[in-house]
Amino acid sequence: MSQWYPVLLNMSSHRCVVMGGGPVAERKVRGLLEAGAQIRLISPTITSQLQQMVKDGDIEYCAREAVDTDLDDATLVFIATNQSTVNQDMAVKARSRGVLVNVAEESTSGDFIVPATLRRGNLVMAVSASGEGPALASRIIGELAEQYGPEYEHLIDILGEIRTIVKREVSDANERHNLLRAAVTEDALREWSEAAHLDDTEQLLARLRQRAYEEKG
Numbered sequence: 179m180s181q182w183y184p185v186l187l188n189m190s191s192h193r194c195v196v197m198g199g200g201p202v203a204e205r206k207v208r209g210l211l212e213a214g215a216q217i218r219l220i221s222p223t224i225t226s227q228l229q230q231m232v233k234d235g236d237i238e239y240c241a242r243e244a245v246d247t248d249l250d251d252a253t254l255v256f257i258a259t260n261q262s263t264v265n266q267d268m269a270v271k272a273r274s275r276g277v278l279v280n281v282a283e284e285s286t287s288g289d290f291i292v293p294a295t296l297r298r299g300n301l302v303m304a305v306s307a308s309g310e311g312p313a314l315a316s317r318i319i320g321e322l323a324e325q326y327g328p329e330y331e332h333l334i335d336i337l338g339e340i341r342t343i344v345k346r347e348v349s350d351a352n353e354r355h356n357l358l359r360a361a362v363t364e365d366a367l368r369e370w371s372e373a374a375h376l377d378d379t380e381q382l383l384a385r386l387r388q389r390a391y392e393e394k395g
């Protein structure tokens with residue numbers, strides 16, 4: 179059994195602190211930026227890509243070693259220095275303050291780990307091997323990337339609109355459930371990518387009912 183519990187956090191208004199400025203910290207910063215988090219990076223040295231992000235104003239940067247007070251107003255802390263004593267010391271301090279912490283060098287010193295992730299707009303896929311095989315998680319995400327191409331970014335938006343219409347128009351919970359399931363088959367997705375009937379509610383519902391009926395039969 180894995181003790182890790184997967185969630186999607188709304189990071190849009192949360193401050194994250196990243197300690198360390200190497201490739202591992204850079205990966206964490208990229209993932210956080212994709213979720214719109216506010217990031218403060220603390221490290222005496224940083225990669226050229228991180229330097230560019232600082233220049234572009236994407237992240238706040240303190241060019242020094244991390245200190246305890248850096249933990250103060252953070253929702254999440256990511257520790258990725260190459261100093262094991264610093265990593266472990268900051269992890270203990272963060273936990274004692276109740277700040278959730280990720281420790282890149284050792285999964286069990288922290289409160290959470292970061293899964294390999296694939297984003298297609300609002301479709302977010304995350305794979306974890308619970309720290310036992312990050313390379314496997316990364317490989318599986320690579321496979322998913324081939325299976326779920328960039329077209330899913332648009333498709334997931336169409337599906338969102340279809341769902342809004344169904345929720346508005348269909349009051350029976352059981353029927354709603356059947357229609358929404360019928361809306362996401364591979365065949366249905368192909369149809370929506372060509373014509374989703376979003377401006378013709380009657381036509382859309384008729385197509386969904388037909389699909390739900392066919393699936394049952």
Ligand SMILES: C[C@@]1(CC(=O)O)C2=NC(=C\c3[nH]c(c(CCC(=O)O)c3CC(=O)O)Cc3[nH]c(c(CC(=O)O)c3CCC(=O)O)/C=C3\N/C(=C\2)[C@@H](CCC(=O)O)[C@]3(C)CC(=O)O)/[C@H]1CCC(=O)O
Pocket residue numbers: 205206209280281282283284285290291292293294295305306307308309310311312313315316319
């Ligand atoms: C998913 C990903 C996300 C990210 O980092 O953003 C991520 N590691 C990635 C890649 C990767 N990391 C490593 C390799 C080399 C192969 C290997 O060693 O196996 C590769 C493969 C590669 O580079 O392709 C080395 C490594 N990783 C950790 C340690 C320490 C240890 O062993 O505990 C060491 C040894 C360091 C050393 O040698 O000393 C620890 C962690 N790495 C995690 C996440 C967390 C668990 C995730 C999970 O299992 O779900 C955890 C526990 C903590 C954390 O960082 O949250 C990202 C893939 C992104 C992508 O490609 O999509």
Ligand SMILES: NC(=O)c1ccc[n+]([C@@H]2O[C@H](COP(=O)([O-])OP(=O)(O)OC[C@H]3O[C@@H](n4cnc5c(N)ncnc54)[C@H](O)[C@@H]3O)[C@@H](O)[C@H]2O)c1
Pocket residue numbers: 197198199200201202203220221222223224225242243244258259260261264281282283312
């Ligand atoms: N989770 C993962 O996926 C993964 C993968 C490889 C390695 N690791 C672990 O993550 C650590 C970082 O890896 P890396 O390749 O980015 O290392 P790196 O050596 O390239 O970078 C380390 C960074 O930490 C900074 N640093 C050093 N002391 C500091 C301090 N007191 N306060 C703040 N910053 C400080 C350095 O200036 C440097 O920017 C490794 O030591 C390893 O244990 C994790």
